[in-house]
Amino acid sequence: MxxxxxxxxxxxxxxxxxxxxxxxxxxxxxxxxxxxxxxxxxxxxxxxxxxxxxxxxxxxxxxxxxxxxxxxxxxxxxxxxxxxxxxxxxxxxxxxxxxxxxxxxxxxxxxxxxxxxxxxxxxxxPLTALTAWETLFHNFQLPLGLDSLDRTVLVGASAGGVGSMALQLARVLTNAQLIGTASRQESSAWAKSMGAHHVVDHRSSLIDQVHEVAPDGVTDIISSQATDLHFSEYAELLAPRGKITILDSPTSVNILELKGKSVSLHWENVFTRPVHQxxxxxxxxxxxxxxxxxxxxxxxxxxxxxxxxxxxxxxxxxxxxxxxxxxxxxxxxxxxx
Structure with a gap:
């Protein structure tokens, strides 16, 4: 073959x-x-x-x-x-x-x-749908329907594969507020077409932009890339007892930044189940x-x-x-x- x-x-x-x-x-x-x-x-x-x-x-x-x-x-x-x-x-x-x-x-x-x-x-x-689903409904335990009205999800790199599926699944199956990040007009438009209620520019400070649309911060964050760069901002944006799922492999984050708010950190690896049977x-x-x-x-x-x-x-x-x-x-x- x-x-x-x-x-x-x-x-x-x-x-x-x-x-x-x-x-x-x-x-x-x-x-x-x-x-x-x-x-x-x-x-x-x-x-x-x-x-x-x-x-x-x-x-x-x-x-x-x-x-x-x-x-x-x-x-x-x-x-x-x-x-x-x-x-x-x-x-x-x-x-x-x-x-x-x-x-x-x-x-x-x-x-x-x-x-x-x-x-x-x-x-x-497949890969992006599985990653998004496991993150939203297994890691975040995001409730379906009206029970998720109090949740605000920040989706990093929301025009990418995982971001696109996370926005679609969350928009269709929950009532959470969805904030995407993007850096270009084209990618911002794509994220909105996938279901983002708001899109912020990850080339600039996220804190002020996110607080404009979510004054109390966010309950959940999907970080698929550049986690090292944005981790401190994520720690500040997350509400007490919030959740963050990391998809990439950061080398310099300080997880103690999450301790004061009792934020839970999750890793997401779509291959965990098949690799470990x-x-x-x-x-x-x-x-x-x-x-x-x-x-x-x-x-x-x-x-x-x-x-x-x-x-x-x-x-x-x-x-x-x-x-x-x-x-x-x-x-x-x-x-x-």
Whole structure:
């Protein structure tokens, strides 16, 4: 089968960073689906893993976590899928990635993709939808409907993949006030289209801007990037007993800034359940089923913003360059081998 391999530790400009290659089609294990990949999406985790040295977490040089495709074989323990099902999923960072013609995924973390979407539109959703859902409803325990009227959520980098899904899910399923951050007119407009009630500029001081629309501060914060830069502002903005979820890997934050208000800090790693084979691992499949229903009901839409035809080394290099530029709005998807 065709696959795209990476050489960990190289910069994206290096021609050796991505290489077209041939690999053996994998054989499904007990709970595995063998999926013929139709579309893959690129996320910041892809660029981080590619830049790692000397190897990836899985030990494989094929990365990629976000895929949509068709089930072509199943393991003997599979009970929820049949051949021909169209599925979407994020996968596990400790297994070879989806930048290949065929890919294995545990059935418990996959779901049938929304019927109203193309493969490309569906591939844009899984990783960011799971991250947003786990943050909002597991970490923040945000109540559904009117019970969340007293909550104000600040969504950092709200025009990105996770931000876009967090805004949509919170807007549709709760009555929380939603404040996004963005730095350009285009990204601000996108965040508002995703559900933000207000958008503030994260290039300037957040405190005054947020207090203009939320005088009492915010109850919850999603920090997906630049946490080191904004952490002290977040600590000041958070209400007593508030919650913050961090997605990136800050190196210089002082968590004691949260102690006086009894603020709780959460980490969010979408791969925790599949990597550690937790007893509730199948929750991720159920989340994706719920997201599919919301999409097919017209309540949530794909965050696909840019589509590139052809899953190959050259196009993946281009996709990684776009992500590393920090200007991507929504999601970028590659389709077809």
């Amino acid at each position: 065709k696959a795209v391999a990476v050489t960990p530790g190289l910069q994206v400009e290096d021609p050796r960073s991505f290489q077209d290659t041939e690999r053996t089609v994998p054989i499904p294990g007990d709970r595995d689906l063998l999926v013929k990949i139709e579309a893959i999406s690129v996320n910041p985790i892809d660029t981080k893993v590619r830049r790692r040295s000397p190897k990836t977490p899985s030990g494989s040089d094929v990365i990629g976590w976000d895929a949509a495709g068709t089930v072509v074989a199943i393991g003997k323990g599979v009970s929820h899928f049949t051949l021909g099902d169209h599925v979407y999923y994020a996968g596990s960072i400790q297994r070879p990635g989806a930048n290949a013609e065929y890919h294995l995924v545990d059935e418990r973390i996959a779901a049938r993709m929304p019927q109203s979407l193309s493969f490309a539109e569906a591939a844009a959703l 937790t007893s509730d691992m199948k929750v991720q499949g159920r989340i994706l089923e719920d997201v599919a229903r919301l999409v097919d009901s017209g309540l949530v839409r794909t965050t696909l913003r840019q589509e590139i035809a052809g899953i190959n080394a050259a196009n993946l290099r281009t996709a990684h360059e776009v992500l590393e530029s920090g200007t991507q709005i929504g999601k970028l998807v590659l389709t077809g081998f």
